[in-house]
Amino acid sequence: MKKTVYILLTTICSAFGTPLLAQMSADTTASKSSASLTFSGYVEAYYTHDFTAPKTNQERPGFLYNHKRNREINVNLAFIKAAYTSERIRGNLAIQAGTYAQYNYAAEQPLLRNVFEANAGVKLSKTRDLWLDAGIFTSHIGFESAISKDCWTLTRSLLAENSPYYLSGAKLTYLTPNGKWTLLGSVVNGWQRIAKLPGYTGPAISTQVQYKPNASVLLNWSTFIGSDRPDSLKQSRFFNNFYAILNPNGKISTILGFDIGADRKPIVSGDRRAGSGSYVWYSPVAIVRYSISDAVKLAGRVEYYDDKNGVIIATGTANGFKTWGYSVNFDYFILPNAVFQIEGKVYSSQDAIFESASGLSKTNTSLTTSLAISF
Template sequence: MKHFLTLGLLLTATGAALAQAPAVADTVTATPAAPVNPLTYYGFVDAYYGFDFKHPATNTRPGFLYSHNRQNEFTVNQGLVGLRYDDGRVRGAVGLHAGSYVAANYAAEDPVFKHIYEAYAGFRPFQKAWLDVGIFGSHIGFESAISKDNWTLTRSLMAENSPYYEAGARFSYEVSPQFTATALVLNGWQNIRETNQAKALGTQLQWKPTAQLLLNSSTFLGNEQPQDSLRRRRFFHDFYLTYAATDRLSLAAVFDIGTQQSAGRQGSDTWHTAAAFARLKLADKLSGTLRGEYYYAQRGVVISSLQPAATDADFRARGGSFNLDYAPTDHVLVRVEGRYLNAENAIFQQHDGRATNQYGNLTTSVALSF
């Protein structure tokens, strides 16, 4: 579920220290600095090959995995090009993308919109504030759609089943160099086109008390049912922290919890999920990341269906992964990751036609960015 918004908010919360300029003699006139071009461009290509152990006769990975979701196939997870404009008072962006991630994650979107990565316009209503309107990265989660910005190659179960993108209005305010607050009005839970007459609300708070520690709290509240269905409100909270323990070791912990009003019975269906990451710099251009995670969804709410049946089984899974990254240059990242998941129920299909509760895969990727 995930995005450039998280990186942008991290930079905003950190602020920048101004260096003292050297003294200049009265008789010397300093040459003013050349203005920085407010228009920039960017691009990203993530080509990969994945292999599932004991896989059935299909090239598709389990349905709740959306990024790098093809196996035994050389393909592109995401190819992205875009433009951004920011002169300090006005900003905006347009980015287009395609790939297996787009085909899986934007399957329900109108064809006119599914290849839009971001498209928004914004301005400063007053100092230290921004108001953006359009399509942008989600305010929820530690992981984004851009794989090179994530600590691991594949996404955690929590990221895959929470929003990667959203459409609406976003108001952010820098309370202090260490603290940023954001409020959002959205079309819904990862949908560009509106599916009903209701609007969703979101918040994000980011606090960086020290240069090593970042704390994030994000919320979502809305009705995610089609217009002809009964209203069932969904509330969701995402919390994560990152900590640079040393120059070589970084740690992260993420916890999500959500609830949605049930269909066909009283009460609500809940889900909660957590993940922990440890990233270690092994050499100048080499690093490794360990991830452990679990996911629980009552009657499979969110992870398998927006409208779970009263008889649906609960979804429970846990697992881990190990990721190796090699960066031969600043613009290229080579990654290899092994992953294992264990579910409470036999939800994974095997090549012999039987179902099992265990799943393992290997994914490799070469990513280019500019």
């Protein structure tokens, strides 16, 4: 249920008897009539069964942040959101709970761990769709978000789990009049950080260029330039996120994604010069979805994540994190705002990195189900 409050202010122009006051009244009425305050919410309950992990292991592998708890019914994400919009002003405030917030916001200050979104924006032009927003907002990097109902697969891809879900700072967003291009530039506090990392003075910069030539094609390129290390290490980061969404509303739809990032090597011990070269990680992913009907959808995903130097996912093994992922997903929309999802997934790594009852394993198998509603 969405409750929308419309504010209407009118004056009786004849009581004043001047055309000027009548014009002011008309302008005020037109401006206020477009303002709205909307309340909405989302709740996703889930159960994950990790067939590989020991029975005593209550958590999924460390590189995952959604659907984290193992062999127990829990809430991945629940939030209540208030959104205010008018012709030139907008704002959002969403308060969250669930295991997604517990694990993904663990590095933030305690009072901020329950903030899913908190931002304010103003339209800078009367004739152009140019907005300045500041605060805490969902990340523009990647094609997946923390809201499973809006994703093609129940669980997130490896590249999504290990790139920013949220950012904090200020951003300029411009949508061209024909609606085909979206251009975004932002100054943020860091790589998925509300408060800056101690020892890092920043700030960081993030951009987005999105092109939608028609309803069947969407192309995106997002970047992050900054660091997630203290200044003393002089480890700058340059990250690129590319994806294409093809035929999203058709019978057969496809997402092709590719992330690649590089951290400059740290300074040599006892030498103030920065280390030469960079540590590089990358991740390709392909998702194909088949819509049997508006209510029933099937999806399959193949992905790979290569982080041999442990920049994002540290394993302490000879080959680092080099892992394939395969998953099959079934979605049933019970109602337009209620969906049941089930997904089977297998990870296969070059090194033995997954905990099992008999030690470490090169593979990990899991089954996840969820029931999500929005209102």
